[in-house]
Amino acid sequence: MKQTLIQRAGGLVDTRAPGEGPPPATLWRFMLWALKGAWPVIALGVVISLSAGGVEVLSMYMLGLIVDLVAGETGSILAHWPLLLVAAGLMVVVRPLLFGGLALTQTVMIGPNVFNLVMTRLYRWTIDQSVTFFDNDFAGRLAQKKVQAANSLTEVTIESVNALTLGLATVIGTMALLGAVNPWLVLILLVWFAGYLAFLRVYLPKIRVRSAARAGARANVTGQVVDTLSNIKTVKLFAGRRHEDSMTLGALDDLRGKALAFGDLTTRFRLGLIAIAGLLPVTLIGAAIAMRGSVTPGDIAAIGGTALRLAQMTGWISFSIMVIYGHLGEVEDGMTTLSVAHDLTDAPDAVALEVPQGEIRYDDVSFTYGGESGGIEGIDLTITPGEKLAIVGASGAGKSTLVALLMRLYDTEKGAVRIDGQDIRTVTQDSLRSQIGMVTQETSMFNRSALDNIRYGRPDATQEQVTAAARRAEAHEFILDLKDAEGRTGYGAFLGERGVKLSGGQRQRIALARAILKDAPILVLDEATSALDSEVEAEIQTALTSFMQGKTVLAIAHRLSTISAMDRIIVLEQGHIAEEGTHDDLLSQQGLYARYWERQSGGFLGDDAAEAAE
Numbered sequence: 184m185k186q187t188l189i190q191r192a193g194g195l196v197d198t199r200a201p202g203e204g205p206p207p208a209t210l211w212r213f214m215l216w217a218l219k220g221a222w223p224v225i226a227l228g229v230v231i232s233l234s235a236g237g238v239e240v241l242s243m244y245m246l247g248l249i250v251d252l253v254a255g256e257t258g259s260i261l262a263h264w265p266l267l268l269v270a271a272g273l274m275v276v277v278r279p280l281l282f283g284g285l286a287l288t289q290t291v292m293i294g295p296n297v298f299n300l301v302m303t304r305l306y307r308w309t310i311d312q313s314v315t316f317f318d319n320d321f322a323g324r325l326a327q328k329k330v331q332a333a334n335s336l337t338e339v340t341i342e343s344v345n346a347l348t349l350g351l352a353t354v355i356g357t358m359a360l361l362g363a364v365n366p367w368l369v370l371i372l373l374v375w376f377a378g379y380l381a382f383l384r385v386y387l388p389k390i391r392v393r394s395a396a397r398a399g400a401r402a403n404v405t406g407q408v409v410d411t412l413s414n415i416k417t418v419k420l421f422a423g424r425r426h427e428d429s430m431t432l433g434a435l436d437d438l439r440g441k442a443l444a445f446g447d448l449t450t451r452f453r454l455g456l457i458a459i460a461g462l463l464p465v466t467l468i469g470a471a472i473a474m475r476g477s478v479t480p481g482d483i484a485a486i487g488g489t490a491l492r493l494a495q496m497t498g499w500i501s502f503s504i505m506v507i508y509g510h511l512g513e514v515e516d517g518m519t520t521l522s523v524a525h526d527l528t529d530a531p532d533a534v535a536l537e538v539p540q541g542e543i544r545y546d547d548v549s550f551t552y553g554g555e556s557g558g559i560e561g562i563d564l565t566i567t568p569g570e571k572l573a574i575v576g577a578s579g580a581g582k583s584t585l586v587a588l589l590m591r592l593y594d595t596e597k598g599a600v601r602i603d604g605q606d607i608r609t610v611t612q613d614s615l616r617s618q619i620g621m622v623t624q625e626t627s628m629f630n631r632s633a634l635d636n637i638r639y640g641r642p643d644a645t646q647e648q649v650t651a652a653a654r655r656a657e658a659h660e661f662i663l664d665l666k667d668a669e670g671r672t673g674y675g676a677f678l679g680e681r682g683v684k685l686s687g688g689q690r691q692r693i694a695l696a697r698a699i700l701k702d703a704p705i706l707v708l709d710e711a712t713s714a715l716d717s718e719v720e721a722e723i724q725t726a727l728t729s730f731m732q733g734k735t736v737l738a739i740a741h742r743l744s745t746i747s748a749m750d751r752i753i754v755l756e757q758g759h760i761a762e763e764g765t766h767d768d769l770l771s772q773q774g775l776y777a778r779y780w781e782r783q784s785g786g787f788l789g790d791d792a793a794e795a796a797e
Contacts (some may be wrong), residue, residue, distance in 0.1 A: 189291055196221050196296035202304040206522040210511065213518045217301045217336055224296065228288035228344040235281040236352025238273065240360055243489040245270040250484040285349075289341050297340050302333040305521055313527035314592045323409025325520070327402045332517030335398075335510035342510075346503030350496055357489050364471070364482045371470055375463050379497065382459060386452045387508045393445040394512030400438040402516070407434045413680070445509075452505060460497040464490035527594060527612075535614040538704045540568035540603050541735035543589065548598035550588055551758070559584050559758040562598070571736040573746035575776060576755035582739045584758075586707055589737070591615055602705070620703040624710030626690040628682025633662050634674040636682075636693055640701035649674070649700060655726045656696035661689055695723065699730055706731060708738040743780055752776065 200220045207213045218225070248266060306329060309316075317325070354376065361368035411418060411427045418427055467490040471483045543566040551558035559581035566572050574582045587593055588600050591607050599606045607615050620640070628636055637649050637658075644652075653659040665676035667684070682690045698706065708727075724745065740746045747766040754762040754769070754776050762774050769776035 189287075192287060193291045193295065195224050195292055196300060198296050198299035199303060200300070201307065205524055206305070206308055206518065208518065208522050210515050210518065213522060214336060214339075214514070217304060217332075218297065218340065221293070221297050221300055221340075224288065224292045225340060225344060228285065228293055229348050231281060231284045231288055232344055232348035233352040235278075235285055236349045237356050238278050238281055239349075239353055239492060240356030240489060242270075242273060242278065243492065244360055245273060246484055246488055250480055285345065289345055293341055293344065294337060298333050298337040301336050302329060305329045305332060305517075309521055311528075312523070312525055315526065316523065320520075321406030321410050322413070324402045324406030326409075327405040328517040328520045331398055331402065331513050332521065335513040335517070338510045339507050339514065342503045342507045346500045347507075350500040353493060353496055357493055360489055361467075361486065364486060365474055367474075368467060368470060368486065371466055372463075375459075375466065379459055379501075382455055383501065383504060386448070386455075387504065389448055390445070390452065390505055391508045391512040391515075393441070393448055394509035395516045396512075397438070397441040397445045398513040398516040400434070400441040402520075404431070404434045404438050407431050416683075449505060453502065456497065456501040460494040460501075463494045463497065527591070529611050530609055533609060533611045536602060536605060536607070536610040536618055538603055538618045541704045542566065542568050542601075542603050543705070543735060543737075544601040544604075545585070545588075546599050546601065548588060548595050548600060550584055550593060550596050552593075557581065557584065557758070559588075559755070562758075562760060564753070564760065566735055566737065568735055569733060571731060571738070571750045573749040573752040574737060574739045574755060575743065575746070575752055575779065579757075580755040581758040582755055583709065585755075586621075586709060586737065586739065589707070590619060590621070618703050619705045619707060620698040620701045621707040622691065622694045622698050622709065624691075626682065626687075626694040628678050628685070628690055628693065630677055630680045632671070632675050632677055633665060633693065636678060637696045637700055640697035640699075644700055646674070649696075652696040652700035653693075655699050655730065656692045657723055657726065658689070658692035658696050661692075692723070695727075699726075704734055706734045706736045708736065708740075710739060710741065754779075 197220055202216055203219065204216075206216050245266075249270060309325065309329065354372075358369050358372060361372055407430055411431065418424060464487065468483065468487045471486045543564075545562045545564040548562045549558070549560045551560065557579050562581075562585070574585060576582050588595055589607075591600075591612055594608060599608070601607065602615075602618070629639070634646070634649055637653060638644050640652075641648070650659060653662055662676075663673050665678075665684075666672045667676040667679075669677070671677060678684055678693075682693070685693065736749075738746055738749060746752060750765070751763060752766060752769055753760050754774075756775060762769055762772065762776055764772070770780060771777075
């Protein structure tokens with residue numbers, strides 16, 4: 184299909200080009216990193232803007248010539264038709280084309296492309312952060328920071344091309360025009376311009392600082408609101424409305440205070456600018472009139488028109504500079520949060536993981552979350568290919584840590600985790616996690632269709648393969664009954680944010696279907712059936728038993744009845760392996776596992792079991 188001029192112009196920047204290396208932590212280097220690839224388009228905008236500024240002054244010069252002709256002409260003014268034709272062409276053809284081109288570069292070539300380019304780079308950098316990075320911040324705040332930085336950097340680019348370049352061209356052109364009339368007028372302009380720059384130098388750094396503070400307060404409001412809404416059921420169940428209201432109002436009050444401080448400064452800034460701008464035409468026109476002997480009426484008209492235009496433009500440019508500095512503060516605020524270096528990365532020579540057998544080994548592994556609490560210490564454990572290993576222990580014993588280290592959500596502090604002899608720190612994270620299927624107790628769902636949520640396990644799966652996986656997970660029947668607020672039904676129905684429209688058991692069955700579809704050689708089950716009722720769990724266990732054949736399986740369970748038939752069970756206590764063996768072996772030892780089994784109430788390992796272990 185033939186592209187229009189607008190479409191071709193809008194495609195001049197590759198908005199999906201990756202950034203080179205990490206985002207720098209200093210503002211100007213960060214901007215260079217974020218805008219790389221867009222500079223040719225920005226340069227084109229600068230050239231057009233300079234030309235438009237030059238045409239503005241040239242128009243005033245032509246006006247002066249025409250005034251002088253009219254003032255001194257005794258015959259027909261039409262005798263000077265070439266000059267009139269050039270002036271008309273300048274105003275009717277050249278000027279509209281230049282300003283139209285300037286609009287094209289801003290709204291088509293720069294605006295949409297720069298935003299997407301910066302947003303893509305920040306998104307890709309952030310999504311590769313470790314889980315610790317996300318644990319330490321609000322999801323809503325991080326999202327706000329990315330949008331804020333991308334939007335502000337786009338506005339900085341547009342305003343710089345539009346206002347600063349156009350203003351610079353106008354000032355230079357004005358100096359040339361004044362110099363042609365009388366050099367003393369140039370001196371007056373330079374003195375005025377020096378005062379104007381001094382005024383900007385005093386106010387703009389303050390504006391940048393207060394803008395950054397306002398941006399930080401705004402991001403905190405977003406984070407607070409998103410945090411509340413993400414946990415709305417907890418808020419309602421614990422009657423937490425007043426508390427959340429207080430937290431949100433506190434964040435809003437802080438934002439209001441920061442916004443008022445910013446508004447107070449910008450009001451004084453604009454008042455001063457208008458006063459300074461008013462001095463320019465008064466001074467220049469007054470000086471030109473005083474020089475009437477050497478200055479023609481046309482010169483005065485040209486100087487007056489240019490001075491008035493420059494005075495108007497000064498206010499506009501200064502406001503744009505204020506906006507630019509405000510946005511620079513927001514870029515800097517976002518940069519500070521988002522340019523944090525990755526603390527868990529692929530090795531430079533990392534290769535793809537190969538899993539011909541599925542053996543997992545923990546070689547003297549220790550990880551204690553920086554020594555704060557919990558974790559594991561000195562774990563030596565080998566899970567043979569195809570073995571079904573159950574992990575039991577009270578809360579905080581280290582069960583989830585074992586799994587997190589296998590998934591390389593953290594790096595070991597001591598020792599190594601190996602899969603088929605390969606240290607997982609030497610392989611790429613994506614290849615590692617692609618070889619492991621996982622179903623957790625806290626099942627995560629996207630606000631997408633049921634089909635998309637299951638297909639996340641294997642994006643290239645067909646509808647038939649998705650349906651087959653759902654049937655094995657006992658999810659097919661309830662999926663057919665789904666209907667969302669938009670009228671979408673069955674596998675096309677959206678599940679709501681984090682799957683809130685489903686029950687806990689339904690979410691777990693969707694997650695099981697996802698893992699079944701992925702069909703990875705290693706399977707991790709972290710309380711995979713905890714939200715299911717006994718009848719459905721029995722059906723799922725039958726499906727799981729079949730699905731687990733030929734796979735290496737790690738299963739964490741509090742409900743001991745679900746893992747009694749596993750090949751081997753290890754019991755963790757305070758980060759160490761306290762017992763291991765089959766279900767029958769451990770019962771015969773009359774140790775921790777036996778006490779858990781005896782004291783378990785309703786099939787769960789809870790606080791009573793933890794007390795029994797003490």
